[in-house]
Amino acid sequence: MAKLDLSVPDLTLPDGNKIPMIGFGLGTAWFKKPGAKDEACIQATQTAIKVGYTHLDGAEIYNTEEELGDAIRASKVPREKLFVTTKLNDSSDSINDIPGALDRSLKKMGLDYVDLYLIHSPFFAKGDKQRLQAAWAEMEQLAAAGKAKSIGVSNFLKEHLDAILETCKVRPAINQIELHPYLQHGDLLAYHRSKDIKVSAYGPQTPVIRAKGGPLDGYLDSLAKKYAVNPGEILLRWCLDQNVAVITTSSKEQRMSDMLRVFTFSLTPKEVEEISDIGKQHHFRAFWNHIFDANDKS
Numbered sequence: 001m002a003k004l005d006l007s008v009p010d011l012t013l014p015d016g017n018k019i020p021m022i023g024f025g026l027g028t029a030w031f032k033k034p035g036a037k038d039e040a041c042i043q044a045t046q047t048a049i050k051v052g053y054t055h056l057d058g059a060e061i062y063n064t065e066e067e068l069g070d071a072i073r074a075s076k077v078p079r080e081k082l083f084v085t086t087k088l089n090d091s092s093d094s095i096n097d098i099p100g101a102l103d104r105s106l107k108k109m110g111l112d113y114v115d116l117y118l119i120h121s122p123f124f125a126k127g128d129k130q131r132l133q134a135a136w137a138e139m140e141q142l143a144a145a146g147k148a149k150s151i152g153v154s155n156f157l158k159e160h161l162d163a164i165l166e167t168c169k170v171r172p173a174i175n176q177i178e179l180h181p182y183l184q185h186g187d188l189l190a191y192h193r194s195k196d197i198k199v200s201a202y203g204p205q206t207p208v209i210r211a212k213g214g215p216l217d218g219y220l221d222s223l224a225k226k227y228a229v230n231p232g233e234i235l236l237r238w239c240l241d242q243n244v245a246v247i248t249t250s251s252k253e254q255r256m257s258d259m260l261r262v263f264t265f266s267l268t269p270k271e272v273e274e275i276s277d278i279g280k281q282h283h284f285r286a287f288w289n290h291i292f293d294a295n296d297k298s
Contacts, residue, residue, distance in 0.1 A: 013173040023055035024048035045071035059087035069109035090124040098138040117148035122160035129163035179281025200245040
């Protein structure tokens with residue numbers, strides 16, 4: 001399959017580093033228990049790199065860091081041409097030894113550094129802001145040591161970020177959150193802009209993958225026809241047009257290539273607004289439902 005003749009734009013982080021606006025995720029879809037390597041995951045990640053994805057998004061908790069490292073080596077792409085993210089498993093002992101956790105992740109991937117290291121969620125702190133602040137101070141040490149070029153968080157809400165911003169020397173470069181029209185988190189995007197913290201979205205295609213039958217279906221279909229793409233790509237573009245990077249995944253080469261078409265068009269401001277307005281008519285959260293009440297839109 002021919003590689004699309006396009007370049008993926010970057011999002012400039014507050015620390016000056018640049019992150020490609022679309023990332024291939026080795027997350028939920030590839031989750032496995034520790035043990036034998038998932039050859040399908042390795043092959044899919046190699047294919048993603050071949051198709052044109054240079055932003056690779058992993059996580060300790062999914063037990064796919066070894067697969068990520070194998071795919072990077074097999075790709076023969078120079079390390080400096082790739083943007084590699086992994087996340088601290090804050091629900092394990094790793095949260096009590098963040099430097100050790102990153103060292104273990106680097107060893108699994110066979111890398112000397114990651115481009116971005118994230119705290120996977122704030123829920124380990126159980127509302128104790130001093131625990132959040134202490135964990136962030138350790139993250140800052142990793143950035144100072146050069147083991148993580150940028151540091152950030154995932155699944156943080158305003159109160160969690162406020163706690164970190166009280167004491168941090170380096171603000172979180174990015175917050176990776178579930179974001180799509182059915183989960184817009186109130187004014188959270190505006191909050192991030194006011195604090196100069198960038199946002200990346202996981203689960204951006206949820207309305208057409210996990211929540212079909214909602215009020216957006218018809219409008220997404222009409223926009224997909226207008227732009228000669230599919231409804232999922234309209235949802236990716238809805239994020240991108242709000243300066244939000246997207247994390248997505250697939251095991252199919254054609255699908256990987258199709259998703260890069262999002263960089264061949266833009267939605268109009270009115271279309272972005274219309275998707276947002278229709279999306280607010282329906283609430284659907286795909287992840288962390290054991291943490292949030294059914295009607296909690298935060």
